[in-house]
Amino acid sequence: MAKILVIDDEKAIRKTLQEILTFEGYKVDEAVDGEDGWKHFSENTYDVVLCDIKMPKLDGMEFLTRAMELNSDTPIIMISGHGNIESAVEAVKKGAFDFISKPPDLNRLLITIRNATDKNVLSKETKTLKKRVAKVQEMIGQSEEINKIKATIDKVAETDARVLITGENGVGKELVARWIHAKSNRAGKPLVEVNCAAIPQELIESELFGHEKGSFTSAVKQHIGKFEQASGGTLFLDEVGDMSLSSQAKVLRALQEGKIQRVGGEKEINVDVRVIAATNKDLLKEVEEKNFRLDLYHRLGVILIHTPSLNNRREDIPLLVEKFLEDIAQDYGQPIKKIDKDALKALQEHNWRGNIRELRNVVERLIILAGDKIKLEDIHNYVITK
Numbered sequence: 001m002a003k004i005l006v007i008d009d010e011k012a013i014r015k016t017l018q019e020i021l022t023f024e025g026y027k028v029d030e031a032v033d034g035e036d037g038w039k040h041f042s043e044n045t046y047d048v049v050l051c052d053i054k055m056p057k058l059d060g061m062e063f064l065t066r067a068m069e070l071n072s073d074t075p076i077i078m079i080s081g082h083g084n085i086e087s088a089v090e091a092v093k094k095g096a097f098d099f100i101s102k103p104p105d106l107n108r109l110l111i112t113i114r115n116a117t118d119k120n121v122l123s124k125e126t127k128t129l130k131k132r133v134a135k136v137q138e139m140i141g142q143s144e145e146i147n148k149i150k151a152t153i154d155k156v157a158e159t160d161a162r163v164l165i166t167g168e169n170g171v172g173k174e175l176v177a178r179w180i181h182a183k184s185n186r187a188g189k190p191l192v193e194v195n196c197a198a199i200p201q202e203l204i205e206s207e208l209f210g211h212e213k214g215s216f217t218s219a220v221k222q223h224i225g226k227f228e229q230a231s232g233g234t235l236f237l238d239e240v241g242d243m244s245l246s247s248q249a250k251v252l253r254a255l256q257e258g259k260i261q262r263v264g265g266e267k268e269i270n271v272d273v274r275v276i277a278a279t280n281k282d283l284l285k286e287v288e289e290k291n292f293r294l295d296l297y298h299r300l301g302v303i304l305i306h307t308p309s310l311n312n313r314r315e316d317i318p319l320l321v322e323k324f325l326e327d328i329a330q331d332y333g334q335p336i337k338k339i340d341k342d343a344l345k346a347l348q349e350h351n352w353r354g355n356i357r358e359l360r361n362v363v364e365r366l367i368i369l370a371g372d373k374i375k376l377e378d379i380h381n382y383v384i385t386k
């Protein structure tokens with residue numbers, strides 16, 4: 001339930017707002033002037049603040065200035081009386097989300113609050129995502145395959161072309177998607193990931209397109225879907241081969257028309273999103289077996305990138321082992337462990353079933369269990385256990 005702080009020195013206005021907003025399902029706190037408002041704001045977290053401009057003690061403009069310094073994420077909607085529309089405009093310039101005039105018009109008030117809560121959710125998600133994207137892991141490897149992938153990433157990143165990344169589990173498909181986004185013009189906007197296999201089929205449409213409040217039993221409030229969250233950025237559809245045919249039809253429509261509709265919503269919403277998809281399935285085989293739509297396959301796979309299994313680029317294994325030895329030592333705050341040549345060779349010849357994640361786990365296991373230097377017998381004891 002979204003929490004709103006109402007700051008106004010006029011009791012009648014507070015009472016009206018309190019009644020309307022509580023009726024609409026918001027939790028409301030009241031503050032009687034700017035100073036009281038500031039106390040509430042600095043001690044609690046609110047989704048939206050409604051703040052009168054003209055108040056005794058601390059006025060609305062001063063409150064806004066302080067609030068922006070403390071936490072510019074919470075949208076603040078100014079309430080302006082007759083004489084101070086100019087101040088309201090000034091407030092918006094200073095960072096207020098919007099303003100409403102007194103006496104508040106019910107529809108405008110609710111729409112403004114709805115927009116403000118949506119913005120708040122979006123900006124929080126964008127921040128965490130940006131943090132993640134800012135540090136894309138280095139892509140280790142000198143093999144021909146990896147160099148080819150890097151060159152393709154450089155060529156396609158700046159275009160808006162859709163990319164389909166294939167490959168077995170844990171071979172770096174997600175890493176490829178992150179690099180394409182990071183090197184694209186969309187890098188400042190979110191990269192939003194959806195794991196299509198992890199979401200129950202009946203929820204996937206709501207996850208992707210959002211839903212309006214009340215559109216199904218558990219839809220207790222409006223939800224902004226991943227397509228909208230990724231607006232201006234990139235949507236990464238992981239395990240796209242696991243999507244049901246009915247969801248595939250909706251995704252296809254979104255890609256063809258650049259528009260989506262929230263579940264239970266009437267409105268068509270324009271979305272500017274670049275889609276990158278990944279799968280460990282052979283999608284053309286899925287098409288043949290009628291599990292995947294051919295038209296969607298063509299829409300997604302303008303550029304195809306295949307991430308090869310570790311067994312097909314064994315020359316990269318020593319580089320990866322070295323990198324993992326460093327990274328894990330750093331995580332543990334320990335000196336970097338050395339590894340004997342023949343131990344490294346054994347890792348290089350091991351059958352990896354495709355997986356870089358498995359290689360990292362093995363290196364971590366060796367760091368923990370082996371002696372000062374990792375030896376061939378450690379590989380026999382801890383890796384190639386039969």
Ligand SMILES: Nc1ncnc2c1ncn2[C@@H]1O[C@H](COP(=O)(O)OP(=O)(O)OP(=O)(O)O)[C@@H](O)[C@H]1O
Binds near residue numbers: 171
């Ligand atoms: N070339 C690489 N250099 C360094 N680390 C890599 C490389 N490729 C993959 N990794 C690391 O291996 C792990 C698995 O990679 P990633 O999650 O990208 O694989 P995936 O193919 O998307 O896996 P899944 O199919 O399970 O979703 C991650 O920790 C990733 O950072």
